[in-house]
Amino acid sequence: MGAMPIRKSLSPLHAKCEALIWAMECMKTLRISEVVFATDCSQLVKMVSTPTEWPAFTTHMEEFLRCKEFFHPFTIQHILKAQNTLADKLARGARNQPAAMVYVDSIPPRWLLNQEST
Structure with missing residues (x-):
């Protein structure tokens, strides 16, 4: 449903915001609202709670606020990294892949379900 090639970001926080x-x-x-x-x-989480306090992210925050209206x-919500083990495992595995691809959908793909069991 949602696949996108990854482009290089200015920082890890920029990448997470994007x-x-x-x-x-x-x-x-x-x-789905x-x-x-x-x-x-x-x-x-802090950034999206107080977007005007992040001047280096002005463009991103303008786009975020437009999207937020929907x-x-x-x-x-903030989830501790220790409680986010599946996403962390997928991120580490993605770094080993020759091509970068991001996927979002309401139904997990088979390869993701297989990752949960390993």
Whole structure:
């Protein structure tokens, strides 16, 4: 449903912000407005809670605020990295792949289900 090639970001926080915006766009395309976004990045949660306090991310925050209007209410939560083991395992595995690809959908693909069991 949502696959996108990855481009190089200015920083890891920029990449996480871009990924959140992209995930929001995917959910908008699917017309799913009741979503709880989750991240293991506490800085990202702080950023979207107080977007005007992050001047280096002005462009990203403008785009985020436009996307946020679709979600009523908008919810993002911080998950400890220790509790996010599957996503962490997938991220480490993705670094070993020859091509970078990101995937978002409401139904997990078979390869993801197989990762859960290993």
